[in-house]
Amino acid sequence: MNKTPQAVRPHIVILGRCNVGKSTLINALCEQSVALVSSQPGTTTDPVSKSIEILPYGPVVLVDTAGLDDDTPLGRERVKLTERALRKADLSLLVVETHALHPLEQEILTRLAKRHVHCLVVVNCHDEPSQAAAEVSGSPVVEVNALTGQGVRALREHIAAMLNSTYEELPLVRDLLTGKGVSVLVTPIDKAAPRGRLILPQVQILRDILDGGGIALVCRETELATALTQLSAPPELVITDSQVFQAVSNVLPSDVPLTSFSILMARYKGDLQALVRGVGALADLRPLDRVLIVEGCTHHSQEDDISRVKIPRLLEGRVGGELRFTWAMGPNFTADIRDYRLIVHCGACMLNRREMVSRLEQAAQAGVPIVNYGVLLAHFSGVLERSLAPALLSLSDTVFPPAAIAYNS
Ligand SMILES: Nc1nc2c(ncn2[C@@H]2O[C@H](COP(=O)(O)OP(=O)(O)OP(=O)(O)O)[C@@H](O)[C@H]2O)c(=O)[nH]1
């Protein structure tokens, strides 16, 4: 894995009315042709994403979107896709033609403020872009000519400065460690493991331990007992794959803190407490109730796939009868979630924090309990309380300030 994964890069979403130069701007920022440009309004249909470096900040994802004032039937569908892209936005660039904003642009600014999404207004098509600092309706303004590239360098610097001051890189685990002991990571290498590499949550958590100056030891569950005998003191924390939680729990002395990759990812990506509350909804689940299982990305299902086989089997065993399951993959979360008695979400390793928080918000607004794979499996293995103890220690310290969380209007 040579590149910073998209899920941990801040997402910058380019918005605006049709034909204001959004695609010309993404091309200018990327210094290559990423999106189609034409004088025909409605040229951009689906959002176009591009991973780039914006220095002196670093890796980001830029997203070009369809114009928000396209009122044709197809245009309204495109606007829905733009709305969906906005759920990922850590920063937005509102492209406009003049400093006097159109009522729709004013409305967009209000909606962004409600969602706590920072916005930079980019006035495009300026023959002589001025670099003087300015503001429109409380948002900073930068003038550019996206066609000639004038002002684009200053825009990059402005974006980098905004990200440095507003985008917070949250810890995955290092805030739970003193740095004095060894953390043990247990990663089963089974049929589901990808060939020749570790999966993203394992890599990210390992990197976070190193960032915090900690020491890590990685082994399979089959070597855990041997690994423990090699340590001169008990590990400070053991982090395991949820699927072998029980086996690991049996090997470890009960006073060694134990959690899972999924619990740590759930804490990092959104609201761990909301997901734990979702477990309480199992008591109300009855045969033939509808359950939505959500996978954040599309991937081939395996023979004993966790979402298609393992979780349905556990839930049906719990209610003592058949349940009606629906599976949603990738970005398809917005189907009417009110129809379900429970949502079971994957670990969301491919989604950024904004998007997962937005999904949790949508579930809360619809009044549908939501739980994730890791929390659910820990519950069924009887180790939920133990796996939460290390993570909950810091929840009470409000490590993640409310400003880092996006709320939908
Ligand atoms: N003169 C001038 N023309 C520009 C500038 N930026 C974009 N254009 C032109 O404006 C037209 C629309 O540009 P696009 O980048 O496709 O606009 P868009 O906002 O992506 O449009 P949709 O995808 O249809 O919403 C094209 O003909 C561009 O060449 C600029 O800074 N100056």
Ligand code: SF4
């Ligand atoms: S389904 Fe979810 S947890 Fe699995 S790889 Fe995709 S985003 Fe990550």
Ligand SMILES: [Mg+2]
């Ligand atoms: Mg476009």
